[in-house]
Amino acid sequence: MPRPTRPSTFMILAALVGAMLATALPGPAEAREFKRIxxxxxxxxxxxxxxxxxxxxxxxxxxxxxxxxxxxxxxxxxxxxxxxxxxxxxxxxxxxxxxxxxxxxxxxxxxxxxxxxxxxxxxxxxxxxxxxxxxxxxxxxxxxxxxxxxxxxxxxxxxxxxxxxxxxxxGRVGREDALQAIGTVADTPETPGAAVDETLADLGAVPAGLQRYYDGVGAPCADFDGAVPDPLGGFTAEITDEIRLVGLRCGSAGAYNAPFAFWKQIDGTYYRLALPVMTEDGPGAEMVAWNAVWDDETDELTAFFRGRGLGDCGVFNRWDIGMVGFNEGFVLREMRVKDECDGEFDETMQSWDRLWPPQPDKS
Structure with missing residues (x-):
């Protein structure tokens, strides 16, 4: 399954940080995990x-x-x-x-x-x-x-x-019973612009034109580790009078990262869309976006690959739909990364390293 540009770095950092905290911070004798935040x-x-x-x-x-x-x-x-x-x-x-x-x-x-x-x-x-x-x-x-x-x-x-x-x-991250999600109905705001399609409940609800991506060994979105989420998770959005965008969960999630794949639908035919990214070697492309959210008001897709569950490191991407050559596709508008999982939070991510657009040359 495709992975974002730098997950191995994040996983190593998260493991090191977790190991240091486990040895450095005291806790009750019976405790398996302890952390002070x-x-x-x-x-x-x-x-x-x-x-x-x-x-x-x-x-x-x-x-x-x-x-x-x-x-x-x-x-x-x-x-x-x-x-x-x-x-x-x-x-x-x-x-x-x-x-x-x-x-x-x-x-x-x-x-x-x-x-x-x-x-x-x-x-x-x-x-x-x-x-x-x-x-x-x-x-x-x-x-x-x-x-x-x-x-x-x-x-x-x-x-x-x-x-x-x-x-x-x-093991509750991303689940309905997560403590971070707990509150009364009035205290738990809806995710703005998520445009979730509640009919996408299981693999049987995947459009017929996309079944080949989910059926059989080796299909790019078939690996759910034996546990297909219910609902499957996804959205549909109207791009033009002739084109619809479809986003669906594509394969199993990690502890706090879930992959999504995207297609444009034209006259009943589905065309899979790549997601442009910047890498250390220059422009590249991914076939999934992690923890993706579509905003109906701005027609933008955002994705945040968490380096760890706390969200203090990772990769953030923002795309919109534009012309890629002679066809509609995703255009990268912003990409930021933070390698160091240091416990410092920046909800705006403005302090993270910006890979795109390029940082202005101050020399």
Missing amino acids: RDVNVSCTNTLRCDLYITNPRVTLYTVGFRRAAAFEAPVALYLTMREALAAGSEVRFVIDGTEQLTVPVGAFSYRAAIAEYSYDDQEAVRALFAAAKAGERLQVTYRTRNGQATAQFSLAGVVAGAIFMDEVQ
Whole structure:
């Protein structure tokens, strides 16, 4: 299967970074994976039960966390660890950036006295709180013990990256039950411009003219490692009155990268489209785009091959449809790369190395 220009470099870097973190960062004795991202910790046991938690050792309430087992669609629990027991009949209030998100009566918590831990697993409430935590900057928790009422402050810096890492460890990246995707319906925005065609549910829904790409050993899009995604995933878009663009998942995904192939349809005939890229040796072409999204408003295709699940390195491409010789095809408008998986995030990718258009000569 085709691969993007530099995946081997990313995989090696990611492995090295992961190895260094695993040896450099302490964690519970039972933990198989541990990572600290800004002010958030993620710890996973050998059974892949993971905790995403924030600590404040200066207060009685010294840990606020979210816990999840590895099972498909396992519930998410909110938990608190205390130096003193909460007062009976009191409430715990959770405020994010000045807005109250949740109030829980102490009696609604499950309490494990041996480890001074309170847990709460009402899924609608916990998911809404977690969605707010991903979008917020500071969490304030007000509670009461026998010594009176108190308030603890926690930084939320790193919650999103921690959720992605937790999903990566538990194998949820790209799945509907991913922690990064969790929220109430209102809190989970639709992907803008994705133009998903819900009818592309399985291989049987692939248009007849494209079946040869999916049928039989050696077909370019047939390798799904025995697990065809449902829905298959793809989109259709009208380019002109005579031409439609079709994009479909093409083969199995990795931990956090899914390949898509593209065709233009003219009078019932499908023509596969190549995707121009820049390489170290000059112009080249790929036959798949990774994690591709089509924007109906701008008629642009973007693709982001993640060097690792955190998204702090990889390859980004942007194409639109234009004339390639005498026919319509993809035209490369932007390509950026970042080889070093250093934990530094730039959502705009403007700080990444630009391979296309060429950087201006400053000499």
